Amino acid sequence: MTVLLPAIAPVALIIGIGFIAGKTMSLHRQTLSQLAIYILTPALIGSKLYRTTLSPDSAMGLAAGMLVSSVLLYLLVFFLSLFLDFPVTIRKSLIACTLFANTGNLGLPLLAFAFGDAGLERAVVYLVVAAVFMVVVGPALLKGHGWHSGVQLVLKLPLLWAAIAGLVARLLQLSFPLQIDEGIRMLGNAAIPVALLILGMQLSDTRLRLGKYELLACGLRLLVAPAIAFLVGLALQLQGLDLQVLVMQGAMPTAVNTLVLVTEFGGDADLVARTIVASTLFAFATLPVVLWLCS
Numbered sequence: 001m002t003v004l005l006p007a008i009a010p011v012a013l014i015i016g017i018g019f020i021a022g023k024t025m026s027l028h029r030q031t032l033s034q035l036a037i038y039i040l041t042p043a044l045i046g047s048k049l050y051r052t053t054l055s056p057d058s059a060m061g062l063a064a065g066m067l068v069s070s071v072l073l074y075l076l077v078f079f080l081s082l083f084l085d086f087p088v089t090i091r092k093s094l095i096a097c098t099l100f101a102n103t104g105n106l107g108l109p110l111l112a113f114a115f116g117d118a119g120l121e122r123a124v125v126y127l128v129v130a131a132v133f134m135v136v137v138g139p140a141l142l143k144g145h146g147w148h149s150g151v152q153l154v155l156k157l158p159l160l161w162a163a164i165a166g167l168v169a170r171l172l173q174l175s176f177p178l179q180i181d182e183g184i185r186m187l188g189n190a191a192i193p194v195a196l197l198i199l200g201m202q203l204s205d206t207r208l209r210l211g212k213y214e215l216l217a218c219g220l221r222l223l224v225a226p227a228i229a230f231l232v233g234l235a236l237q238l239q240g241l242d243l244q245v246l247v248m249q250g251a252m253p254t255a256v257n258t259l260v261l262v263t264e265f266g267g268d269a270d271l272v273a274r275t276i277v278a279s280t281l282f283a284f285a286t287l288p289v290v291l292w293l294c295s
Contacts, residue, residue, distance in 0.1 A: 008288055010113050011106070014193055018200020029201055036194050041104060042162035044188030048124045049166030050181065061238050062122055063129045065246040068236070069229045070099055070133060074141070076228075077220060090213055092142050092267035097217040097275045098225065099141075100134050100261070101252040103127045105195040106283070111248055112192060114291060115241060122245040128163045130249070134257070142265035199280070202256060208281065209274050217254070217275040222286040226251035244294040251290040253279035 021027060077098050081091035101107070104127050111123040135157070168174075229250030233243040254276045262272045 006113060008110075008113075008284070008291075011110050011196060012284065014109075014196035015200040015203070018197035019204045020200075021197065022201035022204030027201065029198065032194065032198050032201075036105075036191060036198060038158055040187060040191035040194055042158040043184050044108070044191040045124050045128060045159060046162035046166035046169075047181070047185040047188040048121055049163055050169045051185070052121050052124075052166075052170060053118075054121045054125065058122065058242050059125050061236055061242050062125050062246055065229065065232050065236055065238060065242075066126055066129050066249070067133065069225070069232045069246075069250055070137075072228050072232065073098055073220075073225055076224070089266070089268045090271070093262060093271045093275075094213070094217050094220070095141060096138065096258050096262050096267055097254045097272055097279070098220045100138065100255045100258045101130065101221065101225070101249065102199075102255045102280070103130045103249045103252055105199045105256065106280070107249050107252045109192040109196055110252075110287065111245060114248070115244065118241055119245055122241060123249060126245060126249045128159065131157070131159055134255070134261070138261045139265045142261060142267055199256070203277060203280060207274075208277050210278055211274075213271055214275050214278050217271075218279045218282050221254050221275075221279050222251060222282055226290050247294055248287075248290060251283075251287060253283040 022029075074095060077095050078091070081094055086094070103123070108120060108123050108127065112120040115122075169176075226247050229247045230243070233246045238246060254272070256276055259269060259272050259276060261267075263269045
C-alpha cells in the first residue's frame, strides 16, 4: 500500500479536480484538448526523448512488446467475436475499445508517479508507438481500408515530429542556446496535469451505463490485455522496469480518441463512449492491483 498510494493518489486528486471543474465551470474543453495534443504533449515527448538515458535495446523491446501484444489482442477479440456471432458493428467496437488504450492522459502521469523519470521515459516510448499504431492501423481495421489516410494523419500530428526532433537532437548531442531546451521541458511538464484535468472533465460529462458488451470490453481491456503484455514481455526477455511499463501501459483503460475513430470509420459510438467511461472508472480498481503485481 505504501507503494501504491503515492502513485494513485496524485492522479486521482487531479482527475477529481477536473471532474469538479467540469461540473461547476464553463470551460472550453476543445481548446484544452488542442492545447494538450498540439503543444504540451509534443513538448513533453520531444524533451523526454532529447534527455533520455534509455538504451536502444529497452526502446526496441518496448516497441516490439506493444506491437506484438496488440496483434495477439486483435486476433483474440476477432475470433472471440466470430465465435460469439457478434454483429459487425459490435465486433469493430470491441476491437477498437480493446486495442487502443489511454497511454497518454492516464498512462504517462501514473507511470511518472509510480516509477519516476525512468518510468516516464519508457512510457513516452510506448506512447509514441501506440499513437502511430492507432492512427495508422485504426482506420484500416475499422473500415477495411484506409492505410493511406492513416499515414497522412500521422504526418500531420506534431507528436511524431516532436519525437523525431527529440531523437535527432539526442543522437547529434545538440546543445541549445539560451536554455531553450529548458523552456521546452517546462512546457512539457504542464502536459501531465492538463491531461488529467481534461480526463476528469470528460468523466463529468458522460453517463455510465453497463451492458454485456461494455463489461466484456472492459474485461478484455483491463484484465486480458495486461496479461498478454506480461506473457509477451517474458517471451521478449524484457526485465525490470521495461517489463513493468509494458504491462502497466497495457493495463490502461480505453482511450478517449477511440470514440473519434469509431465515429469516423465505423462501429457503435454509444457502446464505445460507455466503455471509455466504465473502463476508466474500473481502472481505479484494477490498476492498483496490476501495479502491486508488477512491483
